[in-house]
Amino acid sequence: MLVTGGAGFIGSHVVEAALSEGWEVAALDDLSSGQRENLPAGVKLYEVDVRDAAAVSAAFAEFRPTLVSHQAAQASVSISVREPVLDAEVNILGGLNVLLAARTAGVRRVIFASTGGAIYGEVPQGAAAEDWPARPYSPYATSKLSFEHYLETFRQQFGLDAVSLRYANVYGPRQNPHGEAGVVAIFADHLLAGQPVRVNGMEEAGDDGCVRDYVYVADVARANIAAARGETPRLLNVGTGVGTTTRRLAEGLASDLGVRADVQPAPPRAGDxxxxxxxxxxxxxxxxxxxxxxxxxxxxxxxxxxxR
Structure with missing residues (x-):
């Protein structure tokens, strides 16, 4: 298995899970947010940006994977709102480079890290099943949904099998606290440093914040392995069905860390x-x-x- 974004937070857990299956595994990552030390010893790393078509093709030609777990992405909603072209370059054009290289290399199945947390749009009550209408609210969500359609087109036109895993908000060990994604990691970093945490409002500063479904990274890795084995449908939510406000998340994490949470209100963010x-x-x-x-x-x- 080749894992794009394999030195990153989710990708490195997928790498470990694949190794535990006894599979030969390599990672492809530009290390813009991933870290080489996230990878287990002996795992080959192709230091490649998915936007570099020639380099992606060369990595596929050398490793000759039969399975691909495509985790590499521009993953920030806020960045996608500010820089929608960058988002599309990475998530759509970069993804197409991966698909074209996979087709040429004879890959049997691609597992795609999609997003349920953004594609479905507002879920005012209950929980969104896979047949919930897609209402992407940000360029990030739109790029992920577009790529799902590309996967279906490649399946029909070229016989490239694919599974789209629609992740909820993923958290767990090795999540990067630097940047705008990964609220659990950001909160943990601030709380351990004795710094306040900002809770962006749902509707106005001072409320309990947005409601999200938080899924542990090991469950995401398990879903990737099951999809690679052909044990899942082509579209699968990876979440818990439980909604949690940002304030409750901060207070629960502070309790587990044994520190006091200094929660500061902040206004709603664009695209949230x-x-x-x-x-x-x-x-x-x-x-x-x-x-x-x-x-x-x-x-x-x-x-x-x-x-720490």
């Missing part, structure tokens, strides 16, 4: 949804119950304390 929760029924059928937030935050806090 008010509420996003995914229906995990199909996930449960294949993989069982996802890990609950309480246990996931405890494990994440444990890792954050030991790696």
């Amino acid at each position: 949804l008010k509420r996003s929760v995914l229906d995990p029924a199909r996930f449960r059928e294949v993989l069982g119950e996802p890990l609950g937030l309480e246990e996931g935050l405890r494990l994440t806090a444990e890792w954050a304390r030991s790696h």
